[in-house]
Amino acid sequence: MGKFFNSRFFEGISKATDVILVGLYFIVCSLHIFKIGASETELYYATHKCIYKGRGYTTEFFHSFKDNFKQSTLSWLIFMVLFGILAGDIYITRNFIPADSPIAAASIFFLVLMVFSIVWAIYHFAYIARFENSFKESFKVSAIFMIANIGWSIAIVGVVVLGLLLMYRFMILIVFAPGLFACAFHPILEKVFRKYMSAEDIAKEDEDKYY
Numbered sequence: 001m002g003k004f005f006n007s008r009f010f011e012g013i014s015k016a017t018d019v020i021l022v023g024l025y026f027i028v029c030s031l032h033i034f035k036i037g038a039s040e041t042e043l044y045y046a047t048h049k050c051i052y053k054g055r056g057y058t059t060e061f062f063h064s065f066k067d068n069f070k071q072s073t074l075s076w077l078i079f080m081v082l083f084g085i086l087a088g089d090i091y092i093t094r095n096f097i098p099a100d101s102p103i104a105a106a107s108i109f110f111l112v113l114m115v116f117s118i119v120w121a122i123y124h125f126a127y128i129a130r131f132e133n134s135f136k137e138s139f140k141v142s143a144i145f146m147i148a149n150i151g152w153s154i155a156i157v158g159v160v161v162l163g164l165l166l167m168y169r170f171m172i173l174i175v176f177a178p179g180l181f182a183c184a185f186h187p188i189l190e191k192v193f194r195k196y197m198s199a200e201d202i203a204k205e206d207e208d209k210y211y
Helices: 002-029 033-052 058-062 065-095 102-130 135-148 150-169 173-195 199-207
Strands: none
Touching: 002 033, 002 058, 002 173, 033 058, 033 065, 033 102, 033 173, 065 102, 065 135, 102 135, 102 150, 102 173, 135 150, 150 173
């Protein structure tokens, strides 16, 4: 019994260390703002393969960085433009339109769009990490996944809100946030992804020690 608990204890320590490491890799690679998209893709890839599947080391983070860099970076540029437009709309409607104007309520609409754009980005970069598809199709499929699984999408929003509240309360968590968020998103996103995978693909992935 003692050996069992010791084994589980050290396994837990190892997993926690892996979570911290992949999060630090993400932070370092994201210091250049244009590389955030590629870093998000690799964060999910490493979380899925190393932390959840127990295959390989945390350096799997860099495994497909080169392969996915172009698609992830171009995707991130599009999301940056989208986020910028929505943030500008929210700022304008809240600061330059009278509160009693009917248009003022539009800020809520833009805020909701911003929230779901962030969720879309989470789906999108995780999708790129897990599947091969064209640039255009990846945007299309990730959007369909988000809308068709609205319950899980709302759950992701809940995870983000809870995470931000915890970081506000315990500032030290900011350092560990990337890895913790990735681990929290993973079970949700995998439930969605596996719904659309064939039984053969699921079986092959579960048996493939290299995936």
